[in-house]
Amino acid sequence: MKLFFFVLLVLCAPFTVVVHAGVEQVTIAVILERTGPDSSGNRATIDGIRFAVDELNQQGGLLGKQVKLLELDNRSTALYSKKVAQKAVQANVIAVFGANWSSNSLAMAPVFQSAKIPMISPFSTNPAVTLVGDYIFRICFIDSFQGIAMAKFAAQDLKAKTAAILINANSRYSEGLADFFSRSFVDNGGKIVLAMDYLQNAEDFHEQLEAVKKVEPDIIFLPGHNADSAQIIKQAREGGLLTPFLGGDGWGIAMYGHAGSALQGNYYSGHWHKDNANTRSRQFVAEYENKNGTIKESDQALAYDMVFLFADAVRRADSLEPWKIRNALAATRDYPGVTGNITFNANGDPIKPVVILQFDKGSSRYVKTMRP
Numbered sequence: 001m002k003l004f005f006f007v008l009l010v011l012c013a014p015f016t017v018v019v020h021a022g023v024e025q026v027t028i029a030v031i032l033e034r035t036g037p038d039s040s041g042n043r044a045t046i047d048g049i050r051f052a053v054d055e056l057n058q059q060g061g062l063l064g065k066q067v068k069l070l071e072l073d074n075r076s077t078a079l080y081s082k083k084v085a086q087k088a089v090q091a092n093v094i095a096v097f098g099a100n101w102s103s104n105s106l107a108m109a110p111v112f113q114s115a116k117i118p119m120i121s122p123f124s125t126n127p128a129v130t131l132v133g134d135y136i137f138r139i140c141f142i143d144s145f146q147g148i149a150m151a152k153f154a155a156q157d158l159k160a161k162t163a164a165i166l167i168n169a170n171s172r173y174s175e176g177l178a179d180f181f182s183r184s185f186v187d188n189g190g191k192i193v194l195a196m197d198y199l200q201n202a203e204d205f206h207e208q209l210e211a212v213k214k215v216e217p218d219i220i221f222l223p224g225h226n227a228d229s230a231q232i233i234k235q236a237r238e239g240g241l242l243t244p245f246l247g248g249d250g251w252g253i254a255m256y257g258h259a260g261s262a263l264q265g266n267y268y269s270g271h272w273h274k275d276n277a278n279t280r281s282r283q284f285v286a287e288y289e290n291k292n293g294t295i296k297e298s299d300q301a302l303a304y305d306m307v308f309l310f311a312d313a314v315r316r317a318d319s320l321e322p323w324k325i326r327n328a329l330a331a332t333r334d335y336p337g338v339t340g341n342i343t344f345n346a347n348g349d350p351i352k353p354v355v356i357l358q359f360d361k362g363s364s365r366y367v368k369t370m371r372p
Helices: 002-011 039-058 078-090 102-115 143-157 172-187 206-215 226-238 253-263 279-292 299-317 322-330
Strands: 017-020 023-032 066-073 095-098 119-121 136-138 162-168 191-198 219-221 245-247 267-270 335-337 340-344 354-360 363-370
Touching: 023 039, 023 078, 039 066, 039 279, 039 299, 066 078, 078 102, 095 102, 095 299, 102 119, 102 136, 102 172, 119 299, 143 172, 143 219, 143 245, 143 267, 143 354, 143 363, 162 172, 162 206, 172 191, 172 219, 191 206, 206 226, 226 245, 226 253, 253 354, 279 299, 299 322, 299 335
Parallel strands: 023 066, 023 095, 095 119, 119 136, 162 191, 162 219, 219 245, 245 267
Antiparallel strands: 017 023, 267 354, 335 340, 354 363
C-alpha cells in the first residue's frame, strides 16, 4: 500500500525534479522560431537565454537546483507552436520561455493556461497574447503602447501632419500595430491619407508605392517584419520616394542585409539600446560582449531580463510549484531589469519604456526614450 501511494504521488506531481550526475535539475521549455521565416531573428534570443541560464546556474540555479533547458522548434508556424507546447506539458516543465511571434504565442498560450504552467514571451507584442489567461506573461511592451509612442514621435518630434500606412495582411502584429498607430496619430492632430495592404511573400510593391506617391504623406508607417519592410523601403528609394519611413519592433538591423543604405535615417521603436545609461544595462553589455561578442539588438537583453525576472519570482515564491511561481510573477513590482524597471499589470503585461531608434551607417542610433 505504501508503494502504491508513493507511485501515485510521483505521477500527480505538478513538475519534475531530475537527479543527473548527483545534481538536481528542473526543466524549463524554450519554444522559439528556430527554423522557418523568423529563424534568423531568433538566434540572438536563444543566445541570450542560454547566457542567462548559464549565469543563473553558476549562482546556484533555482532554489539550489540547476536549470535544464528543453529547446523546442515551432518552425515559425502556429500549428507547430501548439504541437511543441503539448510536448512541453508532457515533459512536466515548470515554465516556458517563448514564443517570439505573436501568432505563435497565441497558439501556445491556451495549452499552457489549461495546464497551469507559467509562460513568458520575450517578444510577442500583440495585446491578445496575455488576455488568454492569468498564467501568460510577457517581458516586452505591447503594441498599443509602441503604436501610441510612434504616433506621438511622428506628430510631436517629426512634426508630421499626414501619414500613409502599409500593412502586412498576413500578420496580426502588423494589423494591430497599424490600428494603434492610426488612432493615436489622429488623436495627436494628424490625418491618415492612405492605408493599404500588401502580402508577406510579395516581391513587387510598385502598386502600393505609387499609391503613396499620389497622396504625398509627411511620413509612411510600415509595421512589418525585417524582410518585407526592407524590400519596401529599398524599392521606395529606388523609385525616388524619399518620404521618411517609421516602423515598430519588428524592424531591426538585419534589414541592412536586404536594403543596405536605403535604410539610412528611418525610425523604429525598440525595447532597449546598448547606449542606455542604466547601470545594470551597461554591466550586462560588458559581461555579455566579453563572452559572446558585440550585441546589436535588444533580443539578448530581453531574454536576460526574462530569465532573471522569472528567477526572482521563484525566489519570492520560495517554491518550484508552477502555481506559486505564477502568483509571484503577477506580484512583480519595479523589478530592476536591463531593459528598465518592470512592473506587471493585471494582464501580465510589463509597464516599461520604449526607445526610439534610427538607422545609421549600418547600425542603429539611440534617439530618445518614451515612458508610459
